[in-house]
Amino acid sequence: MIPVDDPERRARLVLSSIGEPGDPRLLSLVAEIGPVAVLEALREQSAYGELRDSLAERLATCRPGDVLAGAARRGIRFVVPGDPEWPESLADLASVPLLHQRGGVPLGLWVRGPLRLDEVAGGVAVVGSRSATGYGGRVAGDLGAALADSGRAVISGAAFGIDQSAHRGALAVRGPTVAVLACGADRAYPLAHAQLLALIAEEGLVVSEAAPGCAPTRVRFLARNRLIAALARGTVVVEAAARSGALNTANWADSLGRSVMGVPGPVTSAASQGVHHLIRARNALLVTGPADVLEAVSSAGENTVDQFSGPTHPRDALSIEHRQVLDAVPVGRPATVQQVARAAGTSIRSATQALEVLRGAELVAEVGDRWRLTPARE
Amino acid sequence: MIPVDDPERRARLVLSSIGEPGDPRLLSLVAEIGPVAVLEALREQSAYGELRDSLAERLATCRPGDVLAGAARRGIRFVVPGDPEWPESLADLASVPLLHQRGGVPLGLWVRGPLRLDEVAGGVAVVGSRSATGYGGRVAGDLGAALADSGRAVISGAAFGIDQSAHRGALAVRGPTVAVLACGADRAYPLAHAQLLALIAEEGLVVSEAAPGCAPTRVRFLARNRLIAALARGTVVVEAAARSGALNTANWADSLGRSVMGVPGPVTSAASQGVHHLIRARNALLVTGPADVLEAVSSAGENTVDQFSGPTHPRDALSIEHRQVLDAVPVGRPATVQQVARAAGTSIRSATQALEVLRGAELVAEVGDRWRLTPARE
Numbered sequence: 137m138i139p140v141d142d143p144e145r146r147a148r149l150v151l152s153s154i155g156e157p158g159d160p161r162l163l164s165l166v167a168e169i170g171p172v173a174v175l176e177a178l179r180e181q182s183a184y185g186e187l188r189d190s191l192a193e194r195l196a197t198c199r200p201g202d203v204l205a206g207a208a209r210r211g212i213r214f215v216v217p218g219d220p221e222w223p224e225s226l227a228d229l230a231s232v233p234l235l236h237q238r239g240g241v242p243l244g245l246w247v248r249g250p251l252r253l254d255e256v257a258g259g260v261a262v263v264g265s266r267s268a269t270g271y272g273g274r275v276a277g278d279l280g281a282a283l284a285d286s287g288r289a290v291i292s293g294a295a296f297g298i299d300q301s302a303h304r305g306a307l308a309v310r311g312p313t314v315a316v317l318a319c320g321a322d323r324a325y326p327l328a329h330a331q332l333l334a335l336i337a338e339e340g341l342v343v344s345e346a347a348p349g350c351a352p353t354r355v356r357f358l359a360r361n362r363l364i365a366a367l368a369r370g371t372v373v374v375e376a377a378a379r380s381g382a383l384n385t386a387n388w389a390d391s392l393g394r395s396v397m398g399v400p401g402p403v404t405s406a407a408s409q410g411v412h413h414l415i416r417a418r419n420a421l422l423v424t425g426p427a428d429v430l431e432a433v434s435s436a437g438e439n440t441v442d443q444f445s446g447p448t449h450p451r452d453a454l455s456i457e458h459r460q461v462l463d464a465v466p467v468g469r470p471a472t473v474q475q476v477a478r479a480a481g482t483s484i485r486s487a488t489q490a491l492e493v494l495r496g497a498e499l500v501a502e503v504g505d506r507w508r509l510t511p512a513r514e
Numbered sequence: 515m516i517p518v519d520d521p522e523r524r525a526r527l528v529l530s531s532i533g534e535p536g537d538p539r540l541l542s543l544v545a546e547i548g549p550v551a552v553l554e555a556l557r558e559q560s561a562y563g564e565l566r567d568s569l570a571e572r573l574a575t576c577r578p579g580d581v582l583a584g585a586a587r588r589g590i591r592f593v594v595p596g597d598p599e600w601p602e603s604l605a606d607l608a609s610v611p612l613l614h615q616r617g618g619v620p621l622g623l624w625v626r627g628p629l630r631l632d633e634v635a636g637g638v639a640v641v642g643s644r645s646a647t648g649y650g651g652r653v654a655g656d657l658g659a660a661l662a663d664s665g666r667a668v669i670s671g672a673a674f675g676i677d678q679s680a681h682r683g684a685l686a687v688r689g690p691t692v693a694v695l696a697c698g699a700d701r702a703y704p705l706a707h708a709q710l711l712a713l714i715a716e717e718g719l720v721v722s723e724a725a726p727g728c729a730p731t732r733v734r735f736l737a738r739n740r741l742i743a744a745l746a747r748g749t750v751v752v753e754a755a756a757r758s759g760a761l762n763t764a765n766w767a768d769s770l771g772r773s774v775m776g777v778p779g780p781v782t783s784a785a786s787q788g789v790h791h792l793i794r795a796r797n798a799l800l801v802t803g804p805a806d807v808l809e810a811v812s813s814a815g816e817n818t819v820d821q822f823s824g825p826t827h828p829r830d831a832l833s834i835e836h837r838q839v840l841d842a843v844p845v846g847r848p849a850t851v852q853q854v855a856r857a858a859g860t861s862i863r864s865a866t867q868a869l870e871v872l873r874g875a876e877l878v879a880e881v882g883d884r885w886r887l888t889p890a891r892e
Binding site: 154155156159186189190191192193194236237238271274275351353354355399400401402403404408409412415416421422423424425428451455456459460463464474477478479481482483484485486 | 780
């Protein structure tokens with residue numbers, strides 16, 4: 137058994153073990169009067185009737201030393217506000233409206249893995265549908281790899297589909313990645329991702345607001361999504377059908393003032409429907425790849441995307457009048473200056489000048505006293 | 515020969531026959547002093563040195579009566595400002611900046627087909643790459659059909675790819691469609707679309723700023739694009755690679771204050787690159803189908819898209835606390851109220867109340883004094 141000497145840390149540990157993740161009743165009380173006072177009040181059964189009744193059963197059986205020792209055996213540490221690796225950015229959760237009656241700054245986070253929590257907090261959340269298409273999986277994997285390669289942690293939820301591809305992309309380049317779970321950090325959910333989660337715990341970070349051993353319930357997923365959004369500097373939704381949980385994460389990111397980004401897809405794909413809605417109606421930024429994402433989550437001036445430009449052609453440099461003359465020069469039988477001028481709707485003087493310029497650019501050639509396009513021209 | 519009695523109409527006819535479409539030198543002069551005075555000045559060689567020189571060759575040989583008679587033989591009429599079917603909306607072209615040194619209100623339009631020009635002017639431009647993908651072609655065809663079916667004319671450029679699919683979609687439902695050409699309205703460009711253009715001329719409208727017989731030059735395409743944008747109430751770009759002419763049309767629509775819309779596609783598709791750029795960087799509206807387009811081009815209140823909603827499930831109506839209790843009820847071996855309360859993190863009283871509500875919704879069933887999920891539940 138590991139001693140928990142600091143009373144505040146001990147109180148957070150107990151409350152984290154007995155409370156529901158993101159329960160605003162508990163978290164707002166803690167924000168107001170501190171964890172020690174809240175725990176005392178719950179123990180003395182002196183106040184907070186409904187909340188106290190809800191937690192009475194769990195409080196009666198909670199052994200904080202055992203919880204911590206059990207966590208430590210599984211390589212899990214409990215990080216609380218004030219710890220060196222606690223990310224300051226999570227404080228933003230104190231002042232945003234509840235979604236689905238969840239919210240608030242977590243009491244602490246259960247963390248497993250070699251990375252520092254505060255160092256991954258500048259990362260990017262890459263989330264999306266469990267039922268991703270091949271297209272979505274490919275884009276998520278490419279994004280995960282490129283973002284991690286640029287040093288940004290790829291934060292996601294370890295679910296099937298987009299989450300898995302994003303984590304894998306990051307792992308493939310040996311880059312930082314963080315799985316934020318709705319169950320305890322010791323559990324593998326989904327079970328099929330036990331190996332993925334083990335690798336993330338070994339090289340990245342597995343994080344949960346729920347104490348070790350906790351099962352993943354639907355409501356805990358809703359609370360979990362707010363942490364993905366809050367830990368990341370921006371959230372990219374790669375694919376999301378109409379009711380995808382990824383849209384909940386995007387809503388959290390939006391409330392938190394973080395970048396909300398969406399990867400478009402075919403309008404005929406149900407898996408992109410939710411993303412298109414985010415871009416259309418919720419003002420999410422359309423992103424087409426890692427450069428766009430990095431630009432959105434970087435400080436002004438960093439990682440600016442190059443101005444959009446396509447391939448260029450010598451004729452792009454020409455004035456409109458020279459282009460008109462160029463268009464008037466035949467491919468086949470050469471034409472006189474007079475013929476070119478009439479076809480171009482320009483004077484003979486202008487046509488003559490233009491033809492000299494075009495010859496200089498090797499776009500036209502003189503044949504006797506007539507002109508034709510150079511063979512390379514088309 | 516058809517007499518052209520009205521001096522202004524006659525002057526417009528001559529200037530239209532000798533001038534380049536969208537030549538701002540000519541069109542701004544006409545806007546300033548009127549077509550009759552411009553034509554006189556060009557004839558007297560008294561002014562406008564460079565412009566006069568440019569047009570001298572063509573002016574010397576222009577026979578306006580012959581032009582009009584030739585057009586009439588091909589079923590083409592010349593519509594000028596002030597005519598009943600002249601669309602008022604084209605006046606917007608008077609006050610927008612030049613693009614590629616083209617701009618201005620056309621002197622007149624050469625029109626072929628049974629529809630009235632002013633009646634199609636509330637339509638929607640559907641434009642895009644000549645090298646469209648199967649996806650883009652399908653979306654353009656669906657859009658063309660649905661928009662035309664709703665009574666909006668589908669305006670495009672009769673090019674390969676997106677344009678063709680959009681026109682075809684409209685024709686397939688016997689709806690209104692308009693092809694705006696860079697060459698004379700009597701010519702088929704591309705030649706492979708001769709049959710398509712003949713059908714549009716028969717049931718819709720073929721329109722050109724260039725007089726009959728004119729060849730399609732690159733510069734004329736740039737001038738043509740402004741007419742597509744100006745005739746339509748909004749422009750949808752379905753697919754556009756980096757240098758697609760459709761982006762030029764979108765720029766015109768933007769300058770004209772018309773809706774600019776883009777259909778997203780896979781970020782891995784080069785054919786969608788230009789569209790994504792429009793949405794990302796140029797603030798074009800992402801549209802996913804005809805309902806979105808109709809909403810954008812309709813007056814406030816008309817054609818409003820239904821609020822986005824996915825399928826619903828009975829549990830969506832539950833409070834968070836009831837959902838927590840539902841999640842705590844096992845699928846297999848039934849649990850006592852105490853067990854459910856502890857798993858849900860709620861009081862026994864609350865759990866009991868919640869279970870009654872859930873039983874009412876047929877989500878859980880009582881087995882003796884224990885509870886389990888109903889078989890239909892998952």
